[in-house]
Amino acid sequence: SPAARDRLRIAIQKSGRLAEPARALLASCGLSWRESRDRLFCYGETLPVDLLLVRDDDIPGLIADGVCDLGVVGRNVLREQDGERRAGGRASAFREWRALGFGGCRLALAVPEAWDWRGPAQLAGKRIATSYPALLSAWLAEQGVDAQVVLLSGSVEIAPRLGQAEAICDLVSSGATLAANQLKATTTLLESEAVLAGPVDAFDDVRGELAELLLRRLDGALRIRH
Ligand code: PRT
Ligand code: ZN
Numbered sequence: 001s002p003a004a005r006d007r008l009r010i011a012i013q014k015s016g017r018l019a020e021p022a023r024a025l026l027a028s029c030g031l032s033w034r035e036s037r038d039r040l041f042c043y044g045e046t047l048p049v050d051l052l053l054v055r056d057d058d059i060p061g062l063i064a065d066g067v068c069d070l071g072v073v074g075r076n077v078l079r080e081q082d083g084e085r086r087a088g089g090r091a092s093a094f095r096e097w098r099a100l101g102f103g104g105c106r107l108a109l110a111v112p113e114a115w116d117w118r119g120p121a122q123l124a125g126k127r128i129a130t131s132y133p134a135l136l137s138a139w140l141a142e143q144g145v146d147a148q149v150v151l152l153s154g155s156v157e158i159a160p161r162l163g164q165a166e167a168i169c170d171l172v173s174s175g176a177t178l179a180a181n182q183l184k185a186t187t188t189l190l191e192s193e194a195v196l197a198g199p200v201d202a203f204d205d206v207r208g209e210l211a212e213l214l215l216r217r218l219d220g221a222l223r224i225r226h
Helices: 019-027 056-064 075-087 133-143 156-162 176-180 206-225
Strands: 008-013 033-035 041-044 049-054 070-074 095-099 105-112 127-130 148-151 167-172 183-192 194-198
Touching (some): 008 019, 008 056, 008 206, 019 049, 019 070, 049 056, 056 075, 075 095, 075 183, 095 206, 127 133, 133 148, 133 183, 156 167, 167 183, 176 183
Parallel strands (some): 008 070, 127 148
Antiparallel strands (some): 033 041, 095 194, 105 167, 105 183
C-alpha cells in the first residue's frame, strides 16, 4: 500500500482536452497552487493539495503505484487500463470516484459509410483498429463475435483507408472525424467523460480527511454547474 503522506497529490493532464477544465474545477473548490519552473509540479497553497501535470495515459498507473492519490482522467482511459490489468490477472488498483461533467465523448464502433450495418455479427472475421484493445475485446467476447483487434496508438480513423482494418473502435464527439474519413458510428461501447479517479480503498491517514473535504467541495461545485 502507498507510503503515508500528509499532503494530497492529484494528477491532471499537462496539456490536452482535460487540462484546463480540470484545473478550473479544482480551483473552484478553493485550491490554488504555486507553480514550479518546469510546470510539472504545482505546490498547493490554500490546502495541502498538490498537482502533478502528466500525460493522461499515465494517471491510472500513478494511482496504482501510489505516486499520486487522485487523478482527473477520461473514463475511457480508466476503464481500458483496468481491463488490461484484469486481463493480465491483476486486481483493480483504481476506480472512478466521481463523474465530473466535462470531456464528454463516446467510445464507438465505426464502419465504412458504404456498409449496410446489420449488427455486431457482421464483424466476424474482420479486423478492427483501436487504441482500446481491452474494452473492444471485452465487448466482442460479450457479443460472441470473433474479430481481430488491431492495436494502433493514434490515427485510428485512417486505418480502413490504409487497408489496416475494415472497421474501427474510437472516441467520437461531434462525429466530424468519422465523416471526414467516410466512416459512420454504429454501436456505443462506452459513454465517457472526465472522472475523478482514486484508489479502490479509502486512505488510512490524513489524506482521508483531505479527500473528504475535497469531495464535499467538489460535490458542491458540481451541483452549481448542473
Ligand atoms: O498528451 P496526452 O496523452 O495527455 O493527451 P491525449 O492526446 O492522449 O488526450 P486528449 O487531450 O486528446 O484527450 C483526453 C481525453 O479527452 C480523452 O481520453 C477523452 O476522455 C476526452 N475526449 C473527449 C476526447 C474527445 N472528446 C475526442 N473527440 N478525446 C479524443 N477525441 C478525439 C477522438 O479520438 C477522434 O480522433 O477527437 C476525434 C473525434 O472527434 P470528433 O469531434 O471529430 O468526433
Ligand atoms: Zn494520452
